[in-house]
Structures are given as structure tokens and as C-alpha cells.
Amino acid sequence: MSDxxxxxxxxxxxxxxxxxxxxxxxxxxxxVENSLDANSKKIDIFIRNGGKSEIIVSDNGDGIKKDQLKNxxxxxxxxxxxxxxxxxxxxxxxxxxxxxxxxxxxxxSLSSNQENxxxxxxxxxxxxxxxxxxxxxxxxxxxxxxxxxxxxTPARLKFLRSENYESLLIRRLIQKFAIINFDVEFNLFxxxxxxxxxxxxxxxxxxxxxxxxxxxxxxxxxxKNSFELSEVKNxxxxxxxxxxxxxxxxxxxxxxxxxxGRIINDKTLNTIFKIAYRDxxxxxxxxxxxxxxxxxxxxxxxxxxxxxxxxxxxxxxxxKSFIIKAFRKRLEEVSHKTSSSKSTKIxxxxxxxENLVLKENSNLSDNFKKKENSFQPEHHDAQALHPLGFAxxxxxxxxxxxxxESGIIIVDQHAAHERIVxxxxxxxxxxxxxxxxxxxxxxxINVESFVLKELDKNFKKLANYGLKIEPFGSxxxxxxxxxxLIADCDIKKLVEVLVTEIxxxxxxxxxxxxxxxxxxxxxxxxSIRSGRRLEVEEMNDLLRKMENTPHSGQCNHGRPTYVELxxxxxxxxxxxx
Numbered sequence: 179m180s181d182x183x184x185x186x187x188x189x190x191x192x193x194x195x196x197x198x199x200x201x202x203x204x205x206x207x208x209x210v211e212n213s214l215d216a217n218s219k220k221i222d223i224f225i226r227n228g229g230k231s232e233i234i235v236s237d238n239g240d241g242i243k244k245d246q247l248k249n250x251x252x253x254x255x256x257x258x259x260x261x262x263x264x265x266x267x268x269x270x271x272x273x274x275x276x277x278x279x280x281x282x283x284x285x286x287s288l289s290s291n292q293e294n295x296x297x298x299x300x301x302x303x304x305x306x307x308x309x310x311x312x313x314x315x316x317x318x319x320x321x322x323x324x325x326x327x328x329x330x331t332p333a334r335l336k337f338l339r340s341e342n343y344e345s346l347l348i349r350r351l352i353q354k355f356a357i358i359n360f361d362v363e364f365n366l367f368x369x370x371x372x373x374x375x376x377x378x379x380x381x382x383x384x385x386x387x388x389x390x391x392x393x394x395x396x397x398x399x400x401x402k403n404s405f406e407l408s409e410v411k412n413x414x415x416x417x418x419x420x421x422x423x424x425x426x427x428x429x430x431x432x433x434x435x436x437x438x439g440r441i442i443n444d445k446t447l448n449t450i451f452k453i454a455y456r457d458x459x460x461x462x463x464x465x466x467x468x469x470x471x472x473x474x475x476x477x478x479x480x481x482x483x484x485x486x487x488x489x490x491x492x493x494x495x496x497x498k499s500f501i502i503k504a505f506r507k508r509l510e511e512v513s514h515k516t517s518s519s520k521s522t523k524i525x526x527x528x529x530x531x532e533n534l535v536l537k538e539n540s541n542l543s544d545n546f547k548k549k550e551n552s553f554q555p556e557h558h559d560a561q562a563l564h565p566l567g568f569a570x571x572x573x574x575x576x577x578x579x580x581x582x583e584s585g586i587i588i589v590d591q592h593a594a595h596e597r598i599v600x601x602x603x604x605x606x607x608x609x610x611x612x613x614x615x616x617x618x619x620x621x622x623i624n625v626e627s628f629v630l631k632e633l634d635k636n637f638k639k640l641a642n643y644g645l646k647i648e649p650f651g652s653x654x655x656x657x658x659x660x661x662x663l664i665a666d667c668d669i670k671k672l673v674e675v676l677v678t679e680i681x682x683x684x685x686x687x688x689x690x691x692x693x694x695x696x697x698x699x700x701x702x703x704x705s706i707r708s709g710r711r712l713e714v715e716e717m718n719d720l721l722r723k724m725e726n727t728p729h730s731g732q733c734n735h736g737r738p739t740y741v742e743l744x745x746x747x748x749x750x751x752x753x754x755x
Contacts, residue, residue: 199279201338202229202327203347207441208276209322210355213237218319219378220363223352227369228344230327230335238319241292247301247311250288251277277322282306283334285325291316305329349373353395354434354441357468360391392419392468396432399425400466405512407469409504414473414497416504421466422512423458424731424738432466437478437489439470444488450498454505457694458729460736471497510728566725566740569717575709578717585744591706591720593733598723599663600701600734603643606661607697612644613662621657621669622650625677630655636680643696647673664704672703698734 199205206223213221216239224234242250280286281303291298298316302309328335338344345368356364356376366374379390385406393401403425409416418434430448435441448464455465479490491497566589567582578589606612625633630649637647644661657669664672676699706712706720724730724739732738749755 199283199327199334201347202233202344203351205229205233205280205284205324205327206235206348207351208280209233209235209324210352212276212322213239213320214355214359214362216240216320218362220365221355222365222367223348224367225345225348225369228338228341229348230338230341230344231325233324233327234321236319236321238317241298241319242288242290243292244299244311247288247290247299248308251281251286251301251303280324280327284327284329287323288320289314289316289322290320291318294318345369350431351441354436356395357392357434358436358439358441358470360388404466404468405508407467407504407508409500409507411500412496414471414477414500416501417470417472418468420505420508422731423455423465423509423729423736425466426459426463426736427466428463430464433464434468436470437480438472438475440480440489442489446494447501450501451505454502455509457506457734458509458732458736463736469501512731564721564725566721569714569721572712572717575711578712578720580717580721582742585742585748587740587742589721589724589740590733590737591710591712591717593737594720594724594730594739595705596701596733597730597739598720598727599705600697601727601729603661603663603697603701604694606663607643610642612642614644614646614659615662615665616659617657617669621673622654623657623670623673623677624654627653629677633677633680640676640696643700645673645676645700661700661704664700667704672700675699675703701734 199208202225206225206229210221210223213235216237218237218239220238222234222236224232224236226232277286277288282305284305286303287300289298289300296315296317298314299311300314300316301311328338349366349368352364352366352374356362356374361378363378364374364376365372374395376391376394379387382390389401400421401419404419404421407416407418407420430451433448433451435444435447451465451467451469452459459465473491477492479492562583565582567580567587569578569580570586571579572591573579576591578591580587580589603612630653633647633655634649637649640647644659644663645657646659647655647657650656655673657673660667660669676696679695679699712720730739746755
């Protein structure tokens with residue numbers, strides 16, 4: 179073995195930079211956190227070529243003294259730890275690694291001023307080597323310029339992705355900072371284009387400022403389709419916005435998660451969110467949400483990774499359980515609401531295809547004439563008691579049109595009834611009150627002999643759901659009873675689907691999931707089928723049940739059960755507004 183040597187500081191800094199700086203967005207994160215720790219009220223970020231060519235972060239914070247500028251870029255030098263413990267860190271940064279790491283792999287300059295005059299100072303570092311410290315015209319605050327990041331470590335530079343992708347990551351990061359720090363003004367410029375511009379709404383109370391900032395950053399669609407979350411238990415507060423299940427996303431990018439205001443990325447938490455929404459959303463979709471987890475500082479370990487994206491909780495099982503219960507409680511409280519974005523898309527579609535709309539309106543008018551005399555809406559007060567209104571007609575033998583005080587609603591009868599049956603079946607199951615119906619003519623279904631052995635262990639389990647099934651010979655089963663709720667379903671098809679799911683054991687990875695899966699399958703096959711004609715009384719009965727059923731705004735598979743068009747949107751279609 180050759181002699182053991184102490185590595186020079188230049189090499190040590192480059193190794194450390196590999197841990198702290200994964201890509202340009204890592205540098206932006208560290209610099210913005212420094213600005214926030216300096217009590218800045220305005221932060222401007224300038225990016226060129228995805229951050230590869232230049233990153234500038236300018237703020238109006240506390241600034242740094244001239245005699246402290248050299249210390250600021252030393253490893254493990256920080257002003258943020260006042261004691262030797264890491265149990266009660268209140269600042270974003272605390273490790274003292276960011277500036278030294280960035281300066282070691284870039285053309286770096288830091289100018290700062292603590293006073294309100296224009297006299298500041300600038301320090302220049304190139305690839306870790308000190309160049310100069312000189313006076314400069316600088317307003318109060320700090321300005322850091324990082325040029326040619328990773329130029330001295332070409333291996334890291336080679337693995338960066340396109341400029342557009344790196345810019346996208348930076349944009350998402352600033353969105354997160356802007357959302358949680360709604361009392362700070364953020365401006366992001368990418369290749370001289372102002373892509374994020376925010377303001378502080380000082381005339382609003384705290385909740386209003388937060389909602390206004392979310393609207394500025396994520397748009398009105400997000401806030402219109404979200405509802406407030408504020409649940410506290412054992413000194414743990416969950417606060418933010420949850421979006422309706424039908425306002426979902428293709429990945430977890432629109433999940434903005436914070437711990438005591440700190441941005442975190444935790445795949446385990448993403449999974450927990452999906453579990454909380456599992457009963458009301460497609461398995462391959464993700465809920466959109468903003469969540470700030472507030473807890474005592476000593477309940478969470480933030481010193482897990484140099485990039486500070488990960489944390490560890492003292493009692494993660496409690497947190498997991500609390501999140502799921504809190505999310506589901508609020509989802510139940512919003513009940514039958516569905517995404518308003520569906521209505522917007524309908525209006526846009528109508529506008530583009532105006533001629534087609536006129537033709538369909540003519541057909542709908544004929545349908546109205548057939549049934550409008552069979553039912554008249556109740557008085558005005560009654561309409562206010564029923565948010566889904568009163569049925570006027572059915573069209574294409576699957577959709578119900580109802581009239582509300584403020585517009586019309588179009589209901590998918592199969593999807594809506596599926597959710598109603600599903601929730602009722604689950605309630606009966608958990609209360610051990612599943613009502614059954616004995617079949618006058620039992621249904622016999624052929625199965626493979628090896629399948630029959632696997633099913634034999636599950637017959638008792640299925641009986642808990644109201645399905646009484648027994649072996650019938652060596653290669654068939656017989657269905658003798660079914661739940662009352664699904665008396666009109668295709669029994670053979672239902673049982674064949676259940677058999678397939680039971681054999682596919684991977685689908686039953688938890689008791690709750692198994693219960694939900696079986697109930698969902700039964701409900702899907704036992705609900706009002708597409709193509710069934712309904713009388714007006716049946717339609718209204720379905721609407722009333724929807725209003726009293728949890729999560730009735732979406733079916734068991736996450737599809738919306740209805741869309742709403744208000745009078746303003748309808749009048750726009752006809753040029754009245």
C-alpha cells in the first residue's frame with residue numbers, strides 16, 4: 179500500500195461540491211436559501227442557458243460585512259448555528275458548505291453591503307482560487323454571480339441534460355420557494371424572459387396572501403379546484419391546499435411539500451398521499467396538493483443529506499397515519515364536488531365546434547319536449563337545498579341533464595351510481611350488515627381445477643360481501659346469494675372478474691386495499707348500466723343519493739361523475755356576454 183496522504187483543500191472542495199451540487203438547480207437552491215436566511219423581502223434570479231453559463235441571485239437582505247466576505251466562502255463557515263446542537267435549526271442553511279462548494283467549481287463573485295449607502299465590496303473566486311476583494315457600487319443586500327458552473331469538473335458537466343430541462347427544474351424550484359414564502363417577492367428571469375413574477379399582497383390577511391400567491395404561481399385553475407387543509411394533533415399541524423380528486427396530474431411534480439417551511443422531496447410521502455387518495459383516483463394518477471408540515475424543531479432531523487432535501491421524523495408512523503386520516507376527512511367533507519376544469523374544457527370545445535353544438539342542441543331540445551311536462555322543478559328555496567338540481571332529461575341513454583339555480587349539470591349515470599353502490603357496500607361491510615338475496619336459479623361457472631383450490635380459501639371472505647359461492651363438482655362453482663344492492667347485475671361476469679382478481683394475489687397487498695378492490699368490482703358490475711332508460715323520478719333519486727354520498731364527484735376509478743355549466747358560461751356560448 180502506498181503512503182496515506184492528506185488531500186489538498188482544492189480537491190476536498192471539489193469532492194464536497196459533488197455532494198452539494200448535483201446540477202445548476204442545486205446552486206440556485208442554496209443561494210436563494212441564503213437570501214431568505216438574510217431576511218430578504220425581494221429576490222431576483224437570473225439564469226442563462228439552463229444555469230450552465232450564468233446564475234445570478236440578487237436580494238435586499240441583511241448583507242455581509244467587508245471583513246466577513248473571505249470567511250463566507252470558507253468550508254464549514256456559517257453564521258447560522260449559535261450552538262453546537264442541530265436539534266433546533268430555524269434557518270434554511272446551516273452546514274456552511276454551499277458557497278465554498280459553488281466557488282470551487284465555477285467563476286464566482288459575491289458583492290454585498292450592510293448599509294443603505296451604495297458602498298459595497300466584491301470578492302472574486304475562480305475554480306476555488308482567490309482573485310481579489312475590492313470596493314464596488316452595491317446597494318443594501320447581496321448579489322452572487324456564478325458563471326460556467328462545473329467548467330473545472332467536465333465529468334459532471336457532461337451528465338447535465340438539455341438547457342430547457344435544467345431551466346424547467348429551476349422554474350419548479352422557484353415556484354416552491356414563492357409558494358411557501360408568500361411575504362417575499364420573487365422574480366425569475368430565464369434567458370432575459372421574466373417567467374415568474376410575484377408581488378406581496380400586504381393588504382390581505384395571512385390566509386388571503388397565501389391563496390393570492392398560489393394563484394399567481396400556479397394559476398386560478400389550481401385554487402378553484404382546491405380546498406383548505408388545516409388539521410392539528412399532538413403539536414403536529416398539516417396546513418395547505420388539497421385538490422379535488424378529478425383535478426389530478428400525471429406525476430408527483432405538482433405536489434409541493436414543506437416541513438416547517440423547508441422544501442423537501444420525499445418519495446415515501448408521495449406514496450402516502452397516493453394512499454390517502456386511493457379510493458377516489460385512478461391508480462396511475464397523482465393528487466395535486468400543497469402541504470406544509472409544521473412540528474417542533476426537535477421532532478425532525480434535517481441533517482440527513484448535504485442537499486437538505488430529505489428529513490427524518492421522530493415518529494413517522496404517527497405522521498403517516500395522521501396525513502391519511504386528515505386527507506380522507508377533508509375529501510369526505512367536500513363530498514360530491516368535482517373539478518371545474520372539466521366545465522372549462524367543455525366550453526372551449528363548444529366554442530371551437532359551434533356548428534356541431536347547434537345541431538346537438540336541436541336534438542336535446544326534442545328530448546326536453548318529450549319529458550319536460552313529466553316534472554316541474556320545486557320552488558326556489560328547494561333548489562337551494564339541492565346543489566345538483568332537478569332532472570330535466572336523459573340523453574344518449576347514459577347522461578342526465580339537471581337544472582340548478584345557477585346553470586345545468588350533466589351526470590354520467592353509470593359512474594355516479596357506481597360510487598353510490600360502492601360507498602353503501604363498504605359501509606354495510608364494515609358494519610357487518612350486507613343484505614343478500616337468494617337466487618331462485620343459482621349461477622354455475624366453470625373454472626380450472628387448480629383455480630378452484632385457490633378459491634376455496636376465499637369463499638368465506640366473499641361471503642362477508644354478500645356473495646355466497648360454493649364448489650360445485652371438480653371444476654365449477656355455484657353462486658347462491660348476491661348483495662341486494664346489485665340484484666340486476668350480470669352475475670356470471672362479476673364472479674369471473676372477481677376470480678381473476680383473487681388469483682392475482684399481487685393486487686391484494688393490504689386488507690384495506692382488498693376490501694376496496696372487491697367492493698369496487700361489485701359496484702362496477704352492479705350499478706346502473708350505460709344504455710338504461712330512466713324515468714325522471716329515478717334520475718332525481720340518483721341526484722339526491724349523490725348529494726348524500728361521500729366522494730360522489732368521481733367514480734371508483736377516479737373519473738368525474740358530473741360536469742357543471744353555469745349560466746355565465748352558457749351565455750358566453752351564445753354571445754350574450
